[in-house]
Amino acid sequence: GAVVSQHPSRVICKSGTSVKIECRSLDFQATTMFWYRQFPKQSLMLMATSNEGSKATYEQGVEKDKFLINHASLTLSTLTVTSAHPEDSSFYICSAQTGSVPEAFFGQGTRLTVV
Amino acid sequence: GQQVMQIPQYQHVQEGEDFTTYCNSSTTLSNIQWYKQRPGGHPVFLIQLVKSGEVKKQKRLTFQFGEAKKNSSLHITATQTTDVGTYFCAGYNNNDMRFGAGTRLTVKP
Numbered sequence: 001g002a003v004v005s006q007h008p009s010r011v012i013c014k015s016g017t018s019v020k021i022e023c024r025s026l027d028f029q030a031t032t033m034f035w036y037r038q039f040p041k042q043s044l045m046l047m048a049t050s051n052e053g054s055k056a057t058y059e060q061g062v063e064k065d066k067f068l069i070n071h072a073s074l075t076l077s078t079l080t081v082t083s084a085h086p087e088d089s090s091f092y093i094c095s096a097q098t099g100s101v102p103e104a105f106f107g108q109g110t111r112l113t114v115v
Numbered sequence: 116g117q118q119v120m121q122i123p124q125y126q127h128v129q130e131g132e133d134f135t136t137y138c139n140s141s142t143t144l145s146n147i148q149w150y151k152q153r154p155g156g157h158p159v160f161l162i163q164l165v166k167s168g169e170v171k172k173q174k175r176l177t178f179q180f181g182e183a184k185k186n187s188s189l190h191i192t193a194t195q196t197t198d199v200g201t202y203f204c205a206g207y208n209n210n211d212m213r214f215g216a217g218t219r220l221t222v223k224p
Contacts, residue, residue: 034212043216044158044203093157097212103148104205104212106157 002028004096006107013084013114021079021110023094029074030096034104035067038091050077084114118142119206121215129223134191136218138204145208147180147187152217153200161189161202196222 003026013019023033032051036044048064050056050071058064066088068080077096081088091111095104118141128134138147146165150158162171164180164187171178175198177190191198199222204215 036214044214046213095158103160103163106150106159109157 002026002096002098002105004030004094004105004107006094006110008110009108010111011113013112015085015114016083018080018082019084019112021081021092021094021112023077023079023096023107025075025096025105028096028098028105030077031074031099032097033071033077034095034097035069035077035079036093036095038093038109040091044093047079081112084112086114088112089114119204119213119215121204121218123218124216125219125221127221127223128194130196131193134194134198134220135188136202136204136220137186137188138206138215139186140206140208140213142185142206142208144184144206147184148205148207149178149187149189150203150205150214151200152203156200158203191220194220194222196224198222 005024007022034049035047037047038044046059047062048056048058048069050069052071052074056069071077091109093109094107097104121138146163148163149161152158162178167184168182169180175192179188201217201219203217206213
């Protein structure tokens with residue numbers, strides 16, 4: 001199946017710094033990428049949907065100035081957590097879809113810890 | 116907007132018992148997908164149902180899509196310890212994909 005690579009898998013950062021998470025589709029063109037946040041033992045919470053070349057659509061309650069999403073190409077989307085705080089600590093997962101198949105392919109996730 | 120409800124939130128079974136998780140959408144779906152997330156892992160696609168009333172089987176797993184294409188179920192027969200994890204449904208309609216809250220399954224050997 002299609003492969004989505006997410007990097008880094010784990011990151012620890014200091015409060016107030018910014019962290020960038022990359023999501024790459026390795027063998028297909030991802031017209032749409034989704035970013036999720038998952039709290040321990042809870043469901044996936046959709047943060048935003050991004051289409052290549054256009055601005056991301058953020059879900060209600062998600063601060064777009066804090067969670068910057070860039071989908072600059074058909075194989076790469078990035079999520080930047082700006083001015084991170086301990087409450088931003090979470091598991092972030094991206095998923096990618098092609099235009100022809102609705103199945104979502106997930107990255108491995110990034111465990112962010114803000115200290 | 117579209118909402119997908121999934122129950123139960125947790126299910127603990129004895130190995131060998133059956134398990135079922137249910138999903139219900141507030142809107143008619145184009146398709147519904149099921150994912151499994153092992154502890155510490157990421158969601159992995161299991162199956163997609165498209166047709167009204169569709170039933171698909173994967174070994175001990177049986178997936179059903181309701182006639183109205185608004186609800187779905189995943190049934191596991193004779194659970195094994197390898198079945199542990201969280202099972203998510205995801206309803207898809209008009210380029211909008213929404214996940215249910217997931218059902219966390221634990222299996223006691």
